[in-house]
């Protein structure tokens with residue numbers, strides 16, 4: 001294992017003022033997103049949208065890495081070069097989603113285990129040769145009556161740790177993503193308790209597999225009440241609870257935490273990260289790996305006028321700038337027009 005390469009990649013990804021753009025929606029998810037804005041989904045429309053997104057002139061100020069999907073890493077950028085080469089040339093590291101999705105967990109109705117370990121070593125080798133330097137694997141944990149089960153927590157933790165070890169052996173920094181979903185009517189304390197249990201199990205499994213933590217990143221959910229819960233958390237409460245969780249349930253050798261947005265609005269996800277960065281110091285960088293919270297308004301704008309990508313670039317530039325400011329706690333509501 002090349003620990004120096006892994007550590008330098010991980011530190012690059014959470015460098016000052018920058019974070020990750022998650023553009024690794026599977027074809028199924030991307031089809032839903034495109035159809036919701038009235039665009040037919042095809043390999044070419046998915047390429048057109050993403051190639052234009054990555055061409056936003058100031059993107060590298062806020063984005064250190066982009067997570068790609070298998071289809072996208074094989075496609076071309078606006079100038080005809082391969083997307084991974086194009087990103088490298090802009091000082092942005094290409095990453096790759098390597099799991100094959102959350103599948104029903106046997107004997108545990110309603111729960112899932114994320115698959116993709118079979119053949120993973122060979123796929124990692126190929127992705128590294130194509131230019132990828134980091135990877136993502138998303139485990140999905142649902143809160144409900146009697147959920148998550150011990151089986152769900154332990155199988156997902158085991159898979160995350162095995163994935164992380166294989167990636168590191170092949171020179172890819174693993175983003176370890178055990179996502180506790182926002183769906184449900186649980187309160188914020190239950191989200192805290194479940195997320196803490198899931199993280200503890202994940203680190204235990206990582207220790208068994210020999211994962212090198214200074215060469216890995218954590219992608220967690222923030223601590224929020226379920227979407228159907230009657231009481232909403234204010235920004236300060238979410239930030240304090242999330243910080244409390246991270247300080248006590250994340251090994252301090254991890255160089256960075258890159259949050260998912262998980263269905264929060266663009267402004268909510270920005271406000272929460274900003275508040276947390278104002279509550280430092282922290283033992284690790286607190287950054288983003290947002291999908292929807294960086295892309296939602298841009299996708300809508302792009303779909304309205306695909307011949308004028310300038311408008312979509314302006315909208316994306318604004319979201320990037322807001323996320324960039326939140327990295328140092330310098331964002332404020334009045335910057336949102």
Ligand code: 13P
Nearest residue numbers: 022260261262290291292
């Ligand atoms: P969201 O920020 O839209 O939750 O997506 C992040 C991600 O990559 C989920 O795996």
